[in-house]
Amino acid sequence: MRPDLEIIQQWIKPGHHVLDLGCGDGTLLDYLQRERGASGFGLEINPEHITTCMGRGVAVIEQNIDTQGLGNFDDASFDTVLMTQALQAVRRPDKVLDEMLRVGREGIVTFPNFAHWRLRWGLALSGRMPESEALPYKWYNTPNIRLCTFKDFEALCRQKGIRIKSRRVVDGQHQNSWLARLWPNLLGEIAIYRITRENEQ
Amino acid sequence: MPDSLPADSVGIVSPQIYHFDTPIDLACGQALDSYDLVVETYGELNADATNAVLICHALSGHHHAAGYHAMDERKPGWWDSCIGPGKPIDTNRFFVVSLNNLGGCHGSTGPSSNNPATGKPYGPDFPVITVGDWVKSQALLADRLGIQCWAAVVGGSLGGMQALQWSLDYPDRLKHSVVIASTPRLTAQNIAFNEVARQAITSDREFHGGRYYDFDVVPRRGLMLARMVGHITYLSDASMGEKFGRELRDQAYKFGYDAEFQVESYLRYQGERFSETFDANTYLLMTRALDYFDPAYDYGGDLSRALAGTKCEFLVLSFSTDWRFNPGRSEEMVNAMIAARRKVSYSEIDAPWGHDAFLIPTPRYTDVFTAYMDRVAREVGA
Numbered sequence: 001m002r003p004d005l006e007i008i009q010q011w012i013k014p015g016h017h018v019l020d021l022g023c024g025d026g027t028l029l030d031y032l033q034r035e036r037g038a039s040g041f042g043l044e045i046n047p048e049h050i051t052t053c054m055g056r057g058v059a060v061i062e063q064n065i066d067t068q069g070l071g072n073f074d075d076a077s078f079d080t081v082l083m084t085q086a087l088q089a090v091r092r093p094d095k096v097l098d099e100m101l102r103v104g105r106e107g108i109v110t111f112p113n114f115a116h117w118r119l120r121w122g123l124a125l126s127g128r129m130p131e132s133e134a135l136p137y138k139w140y141n142t143p144n145i146r147l148c149t150f151k152d153f154e155a156l157c158r159q160k161g162i163r164i165k166s167r168r169v170v171d172g173q174h175q176n177s178w179l180a181r182l183w184p185n186l187l188g189e190i191a192i193y194r195i196t197r198e199n200e201q
Numbered sequence: 202m203p204d205s206l207p208a209d210s211v212g213i214v215s216p217q218i219y220h221f222d223t224p225i226d227l228a229c230g231q232a233l234d235s236y237d238l239v240v241e242t243y244g245e246l247n248a249d250a251t252n253a254v255l256i257c258h259a260l261s262g263h264h265h266a267a268g269y270h271a272m273d274e275r276k277p278g279w280w281d282s283c284i285g286p287g288k289p290i291d292t293n294r295f296f297v298v299s300l301n302n303l304g305g306c307h308g309s310t311g312p313s314s315n316n317p318a319t320g321k322p323y324g325p326d327f328p329v330i331t332v333g334d335w336v337k338s339q340a341l342l343a344d345r346l347g348i349q350c351w352a353a354v355v356g357g358s359l360g361g362m363q364a365l366q367w368s369l370d371y372p373d374r375l376k377h378s379v380v381i382a383s384t385p386r387l388t389a390q391n392i393a394f395n396e397v398a399r400q401a402i403t404s405d406r407e408f409h410g411g412r413y414y415d416f417d418v419v420p421r422r423g424l425m426l427a428r429m430v431g432h433i434t435y436l437s438d439a440s441m442g443e444k445f446g447r448e449l450r451d452q453a454y455k456f457g458y459d460a461e462f463q464v465e466s467y468l469r470y471q472g473e474r475f476s477e478t479f480d481a482n483t484y485l486l487m488t489r490a491l492d493y494f495d496p497a498y499d500y501g502g503d504l505s506r507a508l509a510g511t512k513c514e515f516l517v518l519s520f521s522t523d524w525r526f527n528p529g530r531s532e533e534m535v536n537a538m539i540a541a542r543r544k545v546s547y548s549e550i551d552a553p554w555g556h557d558a559f560l561i562p563t564p565r566y567t568d569v570f571t572a573y574m575d576r577v578a579r580e581v582g583a
Binding site: 057060062072 | 514544545546568569572575576
């Protein structure tokens with residue numbers, strides 16, 4: 001299992017009802033259902049991923065978060081709303097965050113850090129848009145249209161009154177190195193945030 | 202029919218008639234003292250009877266869903282594209298049951314059957330049958346076949362309504378409900394089209410208040426018109442455009458009112474053929490069953506409350522160009538299932554053929570349907 005998913009699954013309690021935004025091939029939900037006794041849905045638009053989910057018994061709904069939103073989900077109808085490696089690919093991440101914490105009591109968000117030293121270094125040296133393992137695209141064809149840094153994300157959370165319950169910063173191999181803990185915005189490649197509304201436990 | 206049977210065909214099949222003589226109480230308040238159901242089955246029922254799949258047919262469908270009745274049959278069963286060895290509903294793994302519903306005109310008891318009380322066809326005396334009544338009769342058929350729990354109940358359009366109704370009425374008797382190109386209730390527009398069809402039939406001079414059998418005639422024109430208007434709602438503007446465009450049968454306008462455009466002659470042909478094989482009273486009955494279907498009605502219009510007692514998992518599929526039961530109608534159903542915390546998967550298949558797309562195998566449709574049914578098969582040990 002992908003190490004970031006390994007970290008996330010520890011935060012899902014047995015019986016939790018989970019919504020996975022951009023659930024991919026359903027690996028995480030499948031694991032949460034089988035190993036953690038969780039239930040829930042994945043939203044996905046990629047046809048191959050949808051087929052894979054259906055084949056493995058993951059409840060998948062074809063729904064585009066950008067164009068359709070989450071209006072069909074009731075307030076607080078999920079224990080946890082997940083969004084792994086998709087926040088940077090939606091048109092309005094700020095609105096998606098609001099919606100996540102409307103339909104779920106807790107959100108778990110992972111995204112690549114645009115302030116990682118290698119990206120900073122690449123831009124500074126070559127003067128070209130940086131590419132990395134986590135961001136392997138060209139500027140013109142990247143699905144990652146809303147890149148941000150850990151600091152940016154945390155500033156947005158503060159502005160929206162979103163409380164960060166915990167943050168894990170990992171490198172490209174999803175290892176939780178001590179260096180990344182020390183200077184996350186410089187040395188961390190991917191962050192896993194656990195967020196909630198300030199007034200919630 | 203080709204010279205030899207395709208490898209993925211269930212082959213030559215023959216229907217069987219099951220007679221029931223315990224009265225069945227119907228939603229309308231009446232009862233049928235005895236009745237027949239004509240049934241086809243494909244594949245083998247396993248020892249634990251866990252691998253059975255029920256196919257529910259749509260408005261003009263019947264029990265002959267797959268394979269051929271004879272080597273010289275022109276076309277295979279109506280859902281042959283999805284039922285057979287290696288197809289989405291894989292007959293190497295599933296025992297597939299397909300019946301003609303009560304009120305039908307292909308061998309099950311319906312308005313054209315003889316009323317034992319009078320010795321003459323029921324005609325208008327045949328009770329109006331609802332989707333719930335069908336499901337009840339299907340459950341009795343399951344009892345007869347030794348099937349306690351279906352691996353899946355599957356249907357498109359009106360058949361999808363039966364699959365949904367099953368989940369509500371017999372929550373312990375199905376594992377999966379597969380609802381394709383369907384809707385939780387008809388809209389005013391849907392009912393309006395049905396009403397035009399019914400008016401076409403009942404205003405035909407040969408209808409005789411539904412007792413045309415007694416006069417040895419058939420309200421052919423009315424039935425033909427009903428089918429023509431229905432057929433338009435099964436296709437999309439784009440698919441009709443692609444098939445016929447503005448193509449003329451001859452090169453030039455004739456400044457008259459005969460069928461000059463290809464689409465006109467196509468509709469006339471479809472209508473005429475249908476009127477030769479389908480019973481007008483059955484058409485009235487089927488359209489009324491569609492109109493009445495509304496499982497949320499008893500729950501103040503809240504489908505999610507109606508679904509609260511269901512136990513099966515759901516697969517809902519819609520088609521992008523279906524305007525009869527458009528994707529939004531399927532999404533209504535899906536959202537009610539989500540609100541009721543049912544396990545549901547949903548996909549909107551991009552296909553140009555309108556409502557009819559559920560009968561036409563496209564790669565995307567076949568892929569998701571196969572993946573889902575494959576998992577159902579694994580789950581029930583088939």
